[in-house]
Amino acid sequence: MFKVCVLGATGMVGQKFVQLLSRHPWFKVTTLMASERRVGKIYGEEVDWIVSSEIPRDVFDIEMVSMDPKNCDADIVFSALPSEVAREVEPKFAREGFVVASNASAFRMEDDVPLVIPEVNPDHLKLVEFQKRNRGWDGFIVTNPNCTAIMLTISLKPLMDLGLRSVRVATMQALSGAGYPGVPSLAIVDNVIPFIKGEEEKVESEPLKILGRIENCKVVPADIEISASCHRVPVIDGHLEAVWAKFDRDVKIEEIVEAFESLKPLDLPSSPKKVIVVRREIDRPQPRLDRDEGGGMSVVVGRIKNVSDREVRYLVLGHNTVRGAAGASILNAELMIKEGYID
Numbered sequence: 001m002f003k004v005c006v007l008g009a010t011g012m013v014g015q016k017f018v019q020l021l022s023r024h025p026w027f028k029v030t031t032l033m034a035s036e037r038r039v040g041k042i043y044g045e046e047v048d049w050i051v052s053s054e055i056p057r058d059v060f061d062i063e064m065v066s067m068d069p070k071n072c073d074a075d076i077v078f079s080a081l082p083s084e085v086a087r088e089v090e091p092k093f094a095r096e097g098f099v100v101a102s103n104a105s106a107f108r109m110e111d112d113v114p115l116v117i118p119e120v121n122p123d124h125l126k127l128v129e130f131q132k133r134n135r136g137w138d139g140f141i142v143t144n145p146n147c148t149a150i151m152l153t154i155s156l157k158p159l160m161d162l163g164l165r166s167v168r169v170a171t172m173q174a175l176s177g178a179g180y181p182g183v184p185s186l187a188i189v190d191n192v193i194p195f196i197k198g199e200e201e202k203v204e205s206e207p208l209k210i211l212g213r214i215e216n217c218k219v220v221p222a223d224i225e226i227s228a229s230c231h232r233v234p235v236i237d238g239h240l241e242a243v244w245a246k247f248d249r250d251v252k253i254e255e256i257v258e259a260f261e262s263l264k265p266l267d268l269p270s271s272p273k274k275v276i277v278v279r280r281e282i283d284r285p286q287p288r289l290d291r292d293e294g295g296g297m298s299v300v301v302g303r304i305k306n307v308s309d310r311e312v313r314y315l316v317l318g319h320n321t322v323r324g325a326a327g328a329s330i331l332n333a334e335l336m337i338k339e340g341y342i343d
């Protein structure tokens with residue numbers, strides 16, 4: 001078993017980490033950290049637990065400690081910190097030799113930091129060698145994408161070989177994506193909020209890095225254009241995205257479906273049996289019905305249709321705190337172990 005620490009363990013993503021890790025075959029939670037006000041408090045008594053009916057027994061009695069690498073009894077550090085805090089804290093752990101698997105956006109777009117989806121760009125992990133050399137760190141930081149960008153990018157990966165040129169996406173994003181306590185209820189009930197700070201920029205830039213190729217120790221971004229419009233909707237979990245994809249040649253629905261179904265799952269504990277599940281019913285995917293597909297690690301596509309000979313419209317849905325956050329970091333850590341980056 002690998003000992004693991006969660007930074008930001010009391011938040012929305014932190015709780016999801018704790019829940020997923022507590023039943024993980026390779027990982028054991030040994031250290032939990034949150035803001036200074038939590039130091040010395042017992043996790044189970046202190047956390048405002050909202051991700052399931054019960055706090056896992058094996059973490060209930062852990063005493064939270066201050067965010068100092070010296071207090072960390074772990075091999076791997078999972079970060080669920082706000083970005084501005086992550087920018088300061090994560091390097092302290094990496095410098096001291098820890099492997100940091102981060103959800104935060106702070107380092108995602110830096111040249112020497114891998115931004116990884118295991119089924120899409122596992123080879124980008126090799127950037128950690130440059131990172132360690134550049135920064136003189138014993139450990140390193142590996143990031144996973146923004147929760148909206150990850151679903152979109154998984155669906156775009158198989159379309160790249162069909163001559164994908166440009167993408168427009170309109171998102172319907174769940175409340176849990178805004179953290180806890182998140183958006184005030186009076187602002188979101190009976191409403192849609194057509195702005196999420198920084199989100200459109202992330203959705204337009206992160207997939208290009210992930211779908212890019214490594215040349216001379218850096219990622220050359222994929223040569224496609226993405227335009228995004230992001231919206232918060234009154235759904236608890238599950239981001240739904242309407243995607244219009246344009247190609248440089250004629251495309252048929254059957255080859256799009258075949259491409260989606262061809263994305264191979266990995267032999268890792270958190271990998272779903274199907275990475276992309278194609279639903280053929282006219283009114284799917286729906287957040288409530290489809291977000292838990294593959295334990296929340298599959299993405300679900302549907303309503304695929306030709307808009308013109310060279311353009312296709314489809315919907316993609318994924319669980320934002322599982323595939324879009326904690327589950328994504330955990331899958332990255334599993335890949336790092338399998339590929340020998342962690343021993």
Ligand code: NAP
Nearest residue numbers: 008010011012013034035080081083104147177179180325
């Ligand atoms: P959240 O619910 O607001 O949780 C934030 C966590 O960080 C809490 O544990 C909080 O501790 C801790 N924290 C806040 N300020 C701190 C400080 N100054 N020092 C130390 N700890 C501090 O946010 P979240 O939704 O879980 O998001 C966490 C990160 O994941 C963010 O970077 C977010 O962008 C990213 N992310 C979120 C999602 C999602 O679906 N929610 C998806 C992908 C990525 P206290 O409880 O003690 O204040």
